[in-house]
Amino acid sequence: MAPHTEQLTRPAVRLRGLTRSFEGRTVLDDIDLDLPAGQFTALLGHSGSGKSTLLRAVAGIDHGVAGSGTLTAPEKVSVVFQDSRLLPWRRVLPNVLLGLDGADAEERGRQALFEVGLGGRERAWPSELSGGEAQRAALARSLVREPELLLADEPFGALDALTRIKMHALLRELWERHRPSVLLVTHDVDEAVVLADRVLVLSRGRIEVDLMVDREGPHSHGEYRARLLQALGVTDTGAGAPGPPLRP
Amino acid sequence: MTAVTTTTAPAPPAAVEEEEHQVRRRRRLSPGRRLPASRLLGPALVLVLWAAASAAGRLDPGAIPAPWTVLETGVRLWTDGTLPDDILTSLRRAGSGFAIGLTAGVVLALASGLSRTGEALIDGSVQLNRAVPTLGLIPLFILWLGIGETFKIAIIAIVVYIPIYLNTHSALSGIDHRFVELAEVQGLSRLAFVRQVVVPGALPGFFVGLRLGVTGSWLGLVVLEQINATSGLGYMMFQAQNYGQTDVILVGLVVYGIFGLVSDTLVRLIERRVLSWRRTLSS
Numbered sequence: 456m457a458p459h460t461e462q463l464t465r466p467a468v469r470l471r472g473l474t475r476s477f478e479g480r481t482v483l484d485d486i487d488l489d490l491p492a493g494q495f496t497a498l499l500g501h502s503g504s505g506k507s508t509l510l511r512a513v514a515g516i517d518h519g520v521a522g523s524g525t526l527t528a529p530e531k532v533s534v535v536f537q538d539s540r541l542l543p544w545r546r547v548l549p550n551v552l553l554g555l556d557g558a559d560a561e562e563r564g565r566q567a568l569f570e571v572g573l574g575g576r577e578r579a580w581p582s583e584l585s586g587g588e589a590q591r592a593a594l595a596r597s598l599v600r601e602p603e604l605l606l607a608d609e610p611f612g613a614l615d616a617l618t619r620i621k622m623h624a625l626l627r628e629l630w631e632r633h634r635p636s637v638l639l640v641t642h643d644v645d646e647a648v649v650l651a652d653r654v655l656v657l658s659r660g661r662i663e664v665d666l667m668v669d670r671e672g673p674h675s676h677g678e679y680r681a682r683l684l685q686a687l688g689v690t691d692t693g694a695g696a697p698g699p700p701l702r703p
Numbered sequence: 704m705t706a707v708t709t710t711t712a713p714a715p716p717a718a719v720e721e722e723e724h725q726v727r728r729r730r731r732l733s734p735g736r737r738l739p740a741s742r743l744l745g746p747a748l749v750l751v752l753w754a755a756a757s758a759a760g761r762l763d764p765g766a767i768p769a770p771w772t773v774l775e776t777g778v779r780l781w782t783d784g785t786l787p788d789d790i791l792t793s794l795r796r797a798g799s800g801f802a803i804g805l806t807a808g809v810v811l812a813l814a815s816g817l818s819r820t821g822e823a824l825i826d827g828s829v830q831l832n833r834a835v836p837t838l839g840l841i842p843l844f845i846l847w848l849g850i851g852e853t854f855k856i857a858i859i860a861i862v863v864y865i866p867i868y869l870n871t872h873s874a875l876s877g878i879d880h881r882f883v884e885l886a887e888v889q890g891l892s893r894l895a896f897v898r899q900v901v902v903p904g905a906l907p908g909f910f911v912g913l914r915l916g917v918t919g920s921w922l923g924l925v926v927l928e929q930i931n932a933t934s935g936l937g938y939m940m941f942q943a944q945n946y947g948q949t950d951v952i953l954v955g956l957v958v959y960g961i962f963g964l965v966s967d968t969l970v971r972l973i974e975r976r977v978l979s980w981r982r983t984l985s986s
Binding site: 514515516532533534536538540542543544545553554555580582596600 | 881882884885886887888889890891895899900903904906978980981
């Protein structure tokens with residue numbers, strides 16, 4: 456595959472021999488992985504493949520899960536979940552500021568809301584937001600903490616197709632501006648190829664495929680897509696075959 | 704834009720045209736729009752019937768005195784000072800018992816909802832306490848505390864704390880796990896977590912308990928004052944029963960009713976204000 460242009464110095468996330476199991480069933484099996492600082496990585500896998508388990512391990516919220524291995528991650532980590540997880544009893548701005556203090560917190564919160572296109576909605580209740588708006592607010596909540604690592608667990612899974620496209624553009628734009636390392640867990644191959652610079656496929660507890668996506672390179676979206684679908688064991692008749700992608 | 708609209712416009716072929724028929728609205732199965740001030744309509748009708756029957760002499764004034772007789776008796780009792788005294792005594796009892804019960808219920812629920820040790824010590828005991836009907840404790844409490852005010856306040860406090868504890872505790876332990884995870888991810892301290900996530904999340908449950916507690920305090924009051932008291936509204940009604948004064952009993956019932964209505968309305972108003980974020984769901 457095309458080599459990644461940016462040479463990255465120290466890894467933001469480093470996994471060595473990471474193993475996790477639920478009731479004797481091994482979900483993550485001795486995984487070694489480095490995520491370079493500033494890289495946008497997508498983690499693909501079938502449901503139940505352990506991709507969320509890996510993300511939760513990196514986030515440090517896998518209480519009570521048996522496992523071993525070493526794991527280093529940056530100090531400032533933000534997580535975006537599949538649901539926006541806004542506290543229904545707080546307005547949007549206080550939700551964005553959850554766990555944040557300091558004199559300039561409020562100003563930063565407003566700025567983050569403005570960046571995700573929710574400027575002026577500071578005083579709205581979460582129940583007044585649409586699904587896409589709520590997820591934007593969740594993005595603002597994770598951004599405002601200026602994370603070195605952004606973990607996203609199928610953040611667009613519950614959105615409609617049109618909103619999802621807009622959110623893809625927004626996430627990519629935010630990443631380009633702030634440059635955190637991103638680990639995006641998804642089961643959507645297109646989403647992974649559109650957004651990420653590197654795509655991992657998790658299967659049977661191991662990383663089966665580690666693919667660099669070079670948008671400037673000779674390979675088309677369709678080729679990456681076909682390669683990843685094949686790795687996931689999905690036979691896609693027609694659309695995945697080499698040739699012009701459906702939507703160039 | 705216009706090109707699009709022409710394609711979406713329905714163009715039924717001629718063959719189907721004769722089967723086409725006007726859409727008729729389905730019969731509505733929901734009750735429809737609410738009448739204005741509908742809740743007051745029923746009580747008002749009862750009052751009118753009562754007054755009419757009394758005026759027509761169809762009611763035995765010894766059993767059910769006319770509405771105006773009740774009103775006159777009320778005014779008389781109020782002006783000679785007995786009614787305000789009795790009301791004050793009753794309110795003081797209910798108020799003290801309620802305040803103690805409320806505090807105990809909330810403190811115990813927090814202690815048991817926020818720590819496993821607290822839960823182990825408290826929850827089982829409260830569940831046991833709840834299994835014994837509180838009014839059944841009256842004889843024991845009279846022996847312990849005498850028949851003074853202390854015993855009455857104690858019983859009311861127990862009647863109040865149980866529903867407040869139960870509902871607050873179940874709301875605390877039912878906090879959405881996803882919010883706990885969020886608080887961890889956002890790096891909230893334990894105190895901030897309790898203040899910003901647990902307490903607001905448990906408030907709806909607390910208010911259910913609070914309303915039951917308020918109702919309970921009046922119920923306890925009535926029972927206590929009618930068996931063991933020398934003052935208060937219940938005592939006034941008990942005396943009236945001995946002398947066959949139905950109008951006085953009805954005055955007492957009206958006052959109890961006002962107590963209940965006012966306190967429930969008050970709790971509702973506070974609830975509306977505190978849980979204003981929920982209003983957006985129903986509106």
